[in-house]
Amino acid sequence: MPNYRFSVNGESRSVESRDPAQPLLYVLRNALGLTGAKFGCGEGQCGSCAVLLDGKVAYACLTPVSAVAGRTVTTIEGLGTALKPHPVQAAFIAEQAAQCGYCASGMVMKSVELLAANPKPTRDEVKAALAGHLCRCGTHERILRAVARAAGAAMPGGTGA
Amino acid sequence: MSMHISRRNLLKAGGALVVSFAVPLPAFSQGANTFSGKTVDTGEVDGFFAVNQDGSVTLFCGKVDLGTGLRIAVPQMAAEELGIDVKRITLVEGDTDLTPDQGPTAGSSGVMRGGVQIRQAAATGPGVQPPCGSGLHARSPAELIAAEGEVRPRSGGAGITFGALLGNRHFGLKLDPKAKLKDSASYTVVGQSLPRPDVPGKITGRHLFMHDFKLPGMLHGRAIRPSSVGAKLIAVDESSIKEIPGARVVRIGDFLGVLAEDEWDCICAARALKANWSDENSLVGHQAVRDWMLAGPFEAEQSLVKKGDARGVLAGATQRVSAFYYWPPQSHASMGPSCAVADIRPGKATIWTASQATHRYRHAFARILELPPAAVRLIYLDGSGCYGMNGHEDAAADAVLLSRAANRPVRVQWMRADELGWDPKGPPQLLSLEGSLAADGSIDAWRTEMWLPRATANLPNIALLSPEAAGIKQVPGISFGLITQNGDPSYAVPNVDVSVHWLKHAPLRPSNIRAPGKVANMFAVESFTDELAALAASDPFKFRLRGLSDARGIEVLKRTAALIGWQARSGRSTSAIGRGIAYCHYKHNENYVAMAMEVEVVRASGRIHVRRVACAHDCGLVTTRMRCARKSKAISCRPCRAPCSKKCISIVRASPVPPGVAIRYSPSPMCRRFASNSFSGRTCRHGAAEKPHRRRYPPRLPTRSTTPAAHACAPRRSPANACGRRWRRATRSRCGGRACFQQRENASNSSAGTGLPAR
Incomplete structure (x- = not known):
């Protein structure tokens, strides 16, 4: 074989x-x-x-x-573990950027790639980068905030409740 | 000695769920099945709780976490009543051998019913008889309270820890429905935004989803479905997969499956297997469903609401409007196609599933396997978001038949086409609304006429695909939840008539999908309320407010208007920017929700751009504030329902004022189009479950006038098959099977037909 x-x-x-x-x-x-x-x-x-x-x-x-x-x-x-998460994972966890979470690992991987190439992406750039990743539960805004958080950017749109 | 068994390892061992226990209770067997034999009686505190000697607690919950945070919310409720740290509670959910049957996790009942039941059990818990010499022995349960990990006198004084009180023994208490609950004003745990315990695992790729679960010696299986519903299997050429090592065919009647040791080999075999099926033509086609619904056959006519004389008033009305609304069948379209593992051995069945209704389907599988229910165990594992009954149970049935045939554990993973083609669909709904205004501009008559499939009374469960194909007897019938609720407005109307024409069948096998029926009904009722407001030349917010007397409803409506900065307008706007507001009192007896949206039609492209959304939600006591906001969003953003791009919009503020929560969504340039699950709104080919049917329209309609009017959603283009003047395709996503259609006719005047609610 x-x-x-x-x-x-x-x-x-x-x-x-x-x-x-x-x-x-x-x-x-x-x-x-x-x-x-x-x-x-x-x-x-x-x-x-x-x-x-x-x-x-x-x-x-x-x-x-x-x-x-x-x-x-x-x-x-x-990338990391729950105890030692990668910075992007830490940002996703901090923003609780998952509902069912099935799409989450793909979202994280794409975000890692994006931030490696573009450490300070604009919101539109993040959206464009994640355009090929679907979420069926409606976690999009939390994911955008998580990527912004990972990039060290100001949190647009508040803290989410 | 502390024993910690990881969930993953424990499950691999074929046993029970999470255990983190110092000394197992003596009545329970050792090892992986630590809790086997425990009571699952909903009337017993021991059904819900086991207390360890160190005071930690295992909580057994029949409801499951579908991603909206029940996993933290219910422990918060229990922790509050038990007076222990929420971190000391381990949750076991949806295991039919360990958890009480609290009904399916549906209709947003997880916390409201399941959690409340567990709270009551927790409140009963401190009433356990204290041991002699504890100083509490002589006190009655009403004199005791649980706090800081111990039971102590309400009047103060020394207490005794739960570990000392209950270590090595059961509560032995009947759940007391009158056990005194803590005063919500004293809550310290309930109401906190605690993080969900499952999120770190999900973000680091280590959370055990149903799809990730494996057993030693497990085979991979795939069910082969025909290309048409109801097709019969004529012949199978087993030699067509002889090149694939270890691949074998399982045929039971018209059920066809393949098995292989390796998953990829199994997929290759499923693709390569040559089978001849009869050619059936049982579907009416997407475009013809409305005709089909109007034509019947009807099983019954039913009057749902009758107040005053709506027909009489409408017949004599001068200010009158009517409209038609159609809601098509919808796929749940889960991100991850359904998956299940079954291990069927002689006299015993264990099924791992992401079903929302493990207890219900325990009985279903017992019937299918001709086993006593006690010999069948369903264990819940997280699936991909399901939004109702998707294909989880069907995948489990596939695995059951294949495992029984192979006498080995079998994992069945549906492919994308299986999920979109064969998951049970939300039922279609057709509504005709008619209303009239009194001289003072208030609504004086309202009539809703519905065409709906009729659910089968006392149906134990929806029949599953593979047993049906295999010729295994199941109770025939259809079921999809209570789909007539909210068919009448929440506003004061003196004459109301709501009736339904019950159809005998449904065009595709239906099931419950989020807030069954209510989304379509609310969409129709609230859209129609805008029609009436326009007819009255009244501001839609004020028009609604005028009809409301419920203070909580008024509050959410006013807060929503304030959040979006509502500016009263009446009459027609020429702007491409419009606003709408809607209000819902769910089932007329649950949540109060109001939502406002500002949208823009991009003239060049015809696209809808959602600029802002505001929402106020009074759901009563909020257990987990963050969860509440998330759940509000999840419900309101259910895939491809009425204005559904809300899913793309952020929650920026929660009201600090209990009860309830007010949410404002930020100005968001990201929502370019409706009905998309992607960030960009790019075209998604998922969902193409049905081929468009090219039957001509219009259907025969019990119609009045024919001014065409596009709905606010997306008046992109007229349908290719020329629906005629009465019908116009108003909204259609490119998501195939998830497309929304909404039509209406307008019998008043064209000013209401501007597309956006007139301001």
Whole structure:
């Protein structure tokens, strides 16, 4: 069975996959036990499976495992933990930016990518960056506040109750 | 000795939920099933609480947290009555073996009913008989109060800790519905905005969702659905998946599934499997639902509200208006397609599910499996937001049939198309409204005529897909909650007539979706109130205020108007910016909510831009202020209901004045369009559950006049199939199955047909 080696959250991992087209999402969630990236659509339309591939957001549901060989993957688990969250995660937690939370890891990953490239984004830039990420519960405004908080910006729109 | 078992590991061990207990109660078995055998009687305090020797408490709640914060709100209520730190409460939710049956988590009843029941149990708790020699022995329960982790005399003096009082023993108390509750003025925990305990795990990717749950030896399964509803399975070519290692077919009647050790292999097998299905044509098509509803067959006619002589007054009225409103079937369209794990062994079934109604479906699965209910256990795990009964239970039924066939645990994960195509849908609603004005401009007659599918009386549960396909007997019928409520206005009207034509069937399998029926009814009633205000050349805010006598209703309406800076206008505006205000007394006996919105039509594109939204909400005692605000938003922002881009708008201020909460949404340039779940409002292909039907319109309507009038929402374009002069497609998102349509005809004059409520 073909074998693919790549870096996941700082560790070199090797996985077997019968099918080179198997999406990275299933490899992460099943073979590697990293369930932070979620299955939402399988079509790259909702953003809930987002991971960082060499520092850039990739939709794990569309990325074949064979295309990841030799590269560096960071999942939501690789950013931080509840006790030691990544600054973006800390901002999301502070803003309680989740209802059901199914979209949250994708939102965080995209925000991390955005802030790495643009540490002080405008509100419109944040919205544009997150446009490919859907939330069905209505957490959008909290997410925008969380990204603003992570960027050290003033909190537009108050404290949220 | 302290034992801490993580939720994830414990669940993997196939046992009970969270346990953080120093010494298990002797009556309970050891290990993972620490609490097995505990009572789940709603009449027993022990049904809801177990107290550890160190004074920490495990709370067993039959309602579940669907993302709106019940997980903190209910422990807050319990902590208040028990007088302990909320951090010392561990919540177990929705496990049919451990939690009392408090009914499904639906209709916003989690805190209001479930939490209140638990509060009463907590208030009963301090009445436990103190041990001899404790100094409290001689006192009656009414003389005792719980505070700071102990039970002490109300009159003051030394108390005894819960750990010392109850360690190693049960309460042994019947829940006392009259047990004295603490005075809400003395609350220190209830009312606080405490953070939700699940959020850090959700943000760091470590929260255990239903979708993440695995069991040792678990297979992956997929159900194969036909391309048309009601199709029969003619033939399956099992050789079509022989190249996929370990993949196997399960066929039971017309139920078809595949199993594989590996999830991707399972998906490949589901895609590759060749099956022939009969070609059924049982659906009427999206565009034809209104015709279908008007045509019947009808099962019954029912008068819901009858006051005065609305028909008589309307017949003689000179100032009269009428309108039609249509609400289509809607998918719950959860972000994460439904998922479940089942482990069915001879004589025993364990099902992990994100169902809102684990207790109800325990009985359903017992019938399906022909097992006694006691042999069936459903364990709740968080799913993706469901907003009602989506596909969770159906996915569980798929897993049940596949697991039984394989005699191994099976996980079924629906794919995107499964969810949008096969989740039960919100029922369609059709309303005809007619009203007239008295000489003084007040409403003097109101008539609402509804066309609705009729729910089956005493239906135990909605029949599930795979048992039906497999030929397993289920009770036939349809159910979707109480969809007629709020069909009459909250305003004073001397002559009111509300009636319904009950349809025998529904076009797609229906289920409850948020605030069942009320959203469409309120949308119609409040839109129509604007019609009447326009007819009266009255300011919509003042027009509403004039009809209200309930002080709490008046308060939320006035606060909303103040928050948005309402400026009275009457008559038609030529501006592309308009304002609207709406008021709801939910079910006429629950929450009071008023909402105002300022929207702009971008002339160049025809898009609706929501500039500001204000909302005041009096829901009674607020348990968790942040949760209240979130829940208000969740309810008002239910996917693709009437003005639904509120979901994109922030809450900036909560009223400091209890009871209730007032919320103002900030000026937001982000809401570019309606009915989108994205930040940009980009087109989303999700939701294309049905193909548009090209049947011609207009339908036959019990109609009066024909001035076309587009609704305020989004008068983007006329429908391609030329609805005729009476009907006009007013709002349609590009979200396919989540599209909103709303039509009306207007029998008064064209001034009401400006699109925006006339000011």
